Amino acid sequence: xxxxxxxxxxxxxxxxxxxxxxxxxxxxxxxxxxxxxxxxxxxxxxxxxxxxxxxxxxxxxxxxxxxxxxxxxxxxxxxxxxxxxxxxxxxxxxxxxxxxxxxxxxxxxxxxxxxxxxxxxxxxxxxxxxxxxxxxxxxxxxxxxxxxxxxxxxxxxxxxxxxxxxxxxxxxxxxxxxxxxxxxxxxxxxxxxxxxxxxxxxxxxxxxxxxxxxxxxxxxxxxxxxxxxxxxxxxxxxxxxxxxxxxxxxxxxxxxxxxxxxxxxxxxxxxxxxxxxxxxxxxxxxxxxxxxxxxxxxxxxxxxxxxxxxxxxxxxxxxxxxxxxxxxxxxxxxxxxxxxxxxxxxxxxxxxxxxxxxxxxxxxxxxxxxxxxxxxxxxxxxxxxxxxxxxxxxxxxxxxxxxxxxxxxxxxxxxxxxxxxxxxxxxxxxxxxxxxxxxxxxxxxxxxxxxxxxxxxxxxxxxxxxxxxxxxxxxxxxxxxxxxxxxxxxxxxxxxxxxxxxxxxxxxxxxxxxxxxxxxxxxxxxxxxxxxxxxxxxxxxxxxxxxxxxxxxxxxxxxxxxxxxxxxxxxxxxxxxxxxxxxxxx
Numbered sequence: 001x002x003x004x005x006x007x008x009x010x011x012x013x014x015x016x017x018x019x020x021x022x023x024x025x026x027x028x029x030x031x032x033x034x035x036x037x038x039x040x041x042x043x044x045x046x047x048x049x050x051x052x053x054x055x056x057x058x059x060x061x062x063x064x065x066x067x068x069x070x071x072x073x074x075x076x077x078x079x080x081x082x083x084x085x086x087x088x089x090x091x092x093x094x095x096x097x098x099x100x101x102x103x104x105x106x107x108x109x110x111x112x113x114x115x116x117x118x119x120x121x122x123x124x125x126x127x128x129x130x131x132x133x134x135x136x137x138x139x140x141x142x143x144x145x146x147x148x149x150x151x152x153x154x155x156x157x158x159x160x161x162x163x164x165x166x167x168x169x170x171x172x173x174x175x176x177x178x179x180x181x182x183x184x185x186x187x188x189x190x191x192x193x194x195x196x197x198x199x200x201x202x203x204x205x206x207x208x209x210x211x212x213x214x215x216x217x218x219x220x221x222x223x224x225x226x227x228x229x230x231x232x233x234x235x236x237x238x239x240x241x242x243x244x245x246x247x248x249x250x251x252x253x254x255x256x257x258x259x260x261x262x263x264x265x266x267x268x269x270x271x272x273x274x275x276x277x278x279x280x281x282x283x284x285x286x287x288x289x290x291x292x293x294x295x296x297x298x299x300x301x302x303x304x305x306x307x308x309x310x311x312x313x314x315x316x317x318x319x320x321x322x323x324x325x326x327x328x329x330x331x332x333x334x335x336x337x338x339x340x341x342x343x344x345x346x347x348x349x350x351x352x353x354x355x356x357x358x359x360x361x362x363x364x365x366x367x368x369x370x371x372x373x374x375x376x377x378x379x380x381x382x383x384x385x386x387x388x389x390x391x392x393x394x395x396x397x398x399x400x401x402x403x404x405x406x407x408x409x410x411x412x413x414x415x416x417x418x419x420x421x422x423x424x425x426x427x428x429x430x431x432x433x434x435x436x437x438x439x440x441x442x443x444x445x446x447x448x449x450x451x452x453x454x455x456x457x458x459x460x461x462x463x464x465x466x467x468x469x470x471x472x473x474x475x476x477x478x479x480x481x482x483x484x485x486x487x488x489x490x491x492x493x494x495x496x497x498x499x500x501x502x503x504x505x506x507x508x509x510x511x512x513x514x515x516x517x518x519x520x521x522x523x524x525x526x527x528x529x530x531x532x533x534x535x536x537x538x539x540x541x542x543x544x545x546x547x548x549x550x551x552x553x554x555x556x557x558x559x560x561x562x563x564x565x566x567x568x569x570x571x572x573x574x575x576x577x578x579x580x581x582x583x584x585x586x
Contacts, residue, residue: 060096061087063406064379065424065435074401075431086423087410096407102399105131105165108463108580112563115581116475129563129582130522131165131463133181133288134158134397135281139298139329140198141173141274147329151297152192154389158397159188166399167288167521171281173274173298174198181288181521200273201266211236211259211349212356215267216363218260219302228355233260235351271301279313286320288522289565290463294324295396296374300367310370314377315419318439321462325396326371328384379436415444452569456514459567459578466567469577470494470548475564477557477585485585487555489515489564495545499573500534507536510571513551520561528553559585 063085067075080097112129136155143151162168162185169181170191176198179191213233221229233256234249241255242248278296285292294317317324348356368384375382383392406424417440424435445451459466472492479485493511500507511534516527530551536544551568564581 060407060409061422061439062096063408063422063424063435064100065404065406065433066400066402067404067426068432068434070430076402078404078426082426082429083404083406084425084427085406085408086421086425087408088420089423090411092408092410094406094408096405098405100403100405101401102163105163105399109165111465112580112582115473115564115579116583129165129580130167130181130183130288130290130518130520132163132291132293132399133167133169133285133522135169135171135181135285135292135294136397137278137281137294137296138170138172138177138195139274139296139301140177140196141200141270142299142301143197143297143329144299145197147299148195148197150331150387150389151329152195154391154393155192155297156189157390158393159185159192161394161398163399165290168397169281169285171277172198173277174200175273175277180523183521199270201269210240211256211352213256213259213263214356214359214363215263215270216302216359216366217356218264218267220359221257221260222264229359230257230260232352232355233257236349239349239351267302274298274301275310275313279316282313282317282320282322282324286316286322287461287524289461289516289518289563290522291399292320292322293380293397294322295393296324296326296371297329297393298326298371299329300364300371302363302366302370310373314374315440317378318436322378323380323436324374324378325380326375326382327389327392327396328368328371328382329389331387331389332385377437379434381434410441413441415442417441417443448571452512452571452574455574455576456512456567456569459569459576460514460516460565462578463565463580464578465580466576466578468575469497469568469570471566471568471577471579473564473566473579473581475581475583477583478554485557485559487517487557487562487564487583487585489553489555489566489581491551491566491568491579492548493551493568493577494548497573497575497577498544498570499575500536500541501572505537507534507538507541508572509534511549511551512569512571513553514567514569515553515555516565517555517557518563518565520563522563525557525562526555528555557585561585 065083067078069075080094083094083097085092085094108131109129136158138151159168162183164183167181167183168188170177170179170188172178172195177191177194179188182188211233217229217233220226221233230253234253237256237259238244238246238249238252242252278294281294285294314324316322371384372382374380381396383396386392410420419438419440421438422436424433426433445454470493472494474490476488476490477485478488491513498509500509502508511532513530513532514527515529517525519525530553532549532551534544561584562582564583565578566581567576567578569576
């Protein structure tokens with residue numbers, strides 16, 4: 001995974017640091033208010049670059065679990081020892097344990113705000129950093145007119161519950177309704193007013209009343225070779241179009257088969273469009289720095305030939321840590337008594353009525369299975385069989401009051417990219433656990449630089465702070481003139497986590513310093529990556545051990561609120577540090 005798309009080119013600085021710059025860094029860190037930009041080291045590569053000696057990092061798998069009791073209430077005050085965690089059926093040691101609550105979110109915001117120097121923007125009201133991203137995807141390709149009003153009302157309730165660190169984006173499978181991630185409730189509600197059914201192809205016989213040929217029937221006949229479907233459709237065509245004139249049976253069969261194939265093509269086009277838009281949304285939210293949730297609001301649809309696409313999307317979501325929640329937009333629904341759209345009259349003929357009621361039942365089971373697969377396979381929730389769509393949207397989109405973060409390192413894990421099943425249990429307790437069902441093991445990467453880039457990329461788009469390296473970060477805006485403000489990011493890396501390599505009387509290590517700027521809604525603005533090459537004689541090494549290293553970067557930015565994410569990785573021991581910061585440029 002390359003960082004070229006993340007980092008702007010031409011910002012790599014490689015040099016041997018001298019004692020003078022180390023000493024200035026130590027003095028500046030003791031008096032942050034008077035710090036000045038450090039002199040840029042001479043960009044000069046050593047004649048023989050030894051390259052990083054990469055240590056294989058402990059493969060920590062993290063699982064977020066929401067636990068509810070028999071009444072559906074979130075369980076609080078659980079401890080590490082209450083949980084058991086299995087990887088491919090083998091009990092694992094839970095090595096890390098954390099609890100997330102609204103209080104932990106607040107503390108994270110406060111810690112990020114403390115990185116900004118107070119004098120840089122006094123009196124500015126702060127909205128707080130974005131920590132949760134919720135993409136609401138309306139399947140307007142498959143939704144019916146009767147779905148719209150209750151879905152819209154439920155979505156407005158979700159928007160009203162928006163908290164300070166939440167950002168919601170609105171998307172649709174037709175691609176005709178989009179509102180990028182924002183905390184602007186009025187803009188989100190305004191966009192909801194444009195929600196309407198928008199099939200790409202629609203039913204091929206939408207303007208006629210008889211016979212109705214459904215996508216399920218078409219799929220069963222063409223792909224599953226169910227000849228009963230053709231017989232039923234032929235009988236209906238004969239009754240509707242030829243007044244049961246048996247002499248026209250061959251013409252009726254030909255017309256029925258043509259309608260089935262046309263309906264299959266139209267349904268495939270609708271499904272293909274829905275999958276592609278949903279795939280784009282998963283890709284878009286994967287680039288957001290924080291917790292990422294997708295809510296798919298849909299009446300369900302059939303897989304047909306897109307099963308491999310579904311599995312691929314689930315894999316991408318799991319790799320990116322994206323949870324997909326699903327909501328059946330029809331609420332309580334009895335597929336055996338009405339057509340797909342209850343606003344239209346039932347047009348079944350006497351000859352096909354019983355058969356088609358059974359087809360609708362089977363079609364709904366298949367359609368539900370898609371929504372269930374997306375949710376269960378990514379650790380999400382499938383909300384269905386209820387008319388309380390407002391409550392469903394709240395359950396799927398709002399942050400739970402308490403969630404538990406469990407971490408473990410699988411023993412003897414092979415770097416083969418294979419899928420591992422995860423099970424979270426609470427023995428002796430009658431609780432329902434919502435957690436992802438699996439993960440993909442990392443693949444072996446022979447290139448150490450590529451492996452390092454993967455780790456950095458994943459850390460940048462996370463919001464968790466990493467403290468293997470001691471990292472302090474300060475942000476402030478500087479205005480040389482009214483038209484050209486810029487952001488200054490000053491960091492100090494402590495020497496405690498550095499794993500120097502001794503050779504020929506010098507201490508060697510490399511630091512890759514990645515700084516990325518996001519706007520208040522999590523959109524990538526700019527970034528920079530610096531490589532600091534350390535080749536320190538003993539005297540300089542002692543100074544580094546005492547003062548640490550100062551690193552400074554400047555970014556030209558327009559007025560606004562920004563989140564700064566910095567990740568530092570040293571090569572000899574593959575240790576990392578990561579911090580979040582905020583700054584307001586008025």
